[in-house]
Amino acid sequence: MQIRKAEKQDLGRIMEIYAYAREFMAAHGNPNQWGPTAWPPEDLIRRDIREGKSYVCVSDGGRVIGVFFFDYGKDIEPAYRVITDGAWIGEDTYGAVHRIASDGSEKGIGSFCIKWALGQCGHIRIDTHPDNYVMQNMLKKLGFVHCGTIYVEEDEYPRLAFEKTDEG
Secondary structure (H helix, E strand, O other), rough: EEEEEOOHHHHHHHHHHHHHHHHHHHHHHOOOOOOOOOOOOOHHHHHHOOOOEEEEEOOOOOOOEEEEEEEEOOOOOHOOOOOOOOOOOOOOEEEEEEEEEEEEOOHHHHHHHHOOOHHHOOOOEEEEEOOOOOOOOOHHHOEEEEEEEEEEOOOOOOEEEHHHHEOO
């Protein structure tokens, strides 16, 4: 597998992967994270691609099998400014991973993407819905620490906030 920036011609495949991910989440006890709003919307993905913040995971055979948003900097995620029931590990620059999804065709796609992002900057913050046990388990296996709760604009559900640095 390899990671590259998403391109305009990847849009159709990316939207197929998100449709699969919504079905997978609903079938695994998490129908509310993306399902009711058909999240993420195509216009947001188009913007991510245009801004160079959308990445795809490509199989050894050349097929796009995963997708995620990645950005790096200081205070890049407004929803992360307020955290309750805990605290972030560090206040320096960090990478944020959002909208991660795979087509389910290979094991370890999500882990591969997150490890790649951590390799880019050494400090990742990520959040997930309380019902997304698949993501929570993956993050814990990768050594992420649950830091508290954050809230997003998309819906009223709280999100579990996780963080990892190369040191921790």
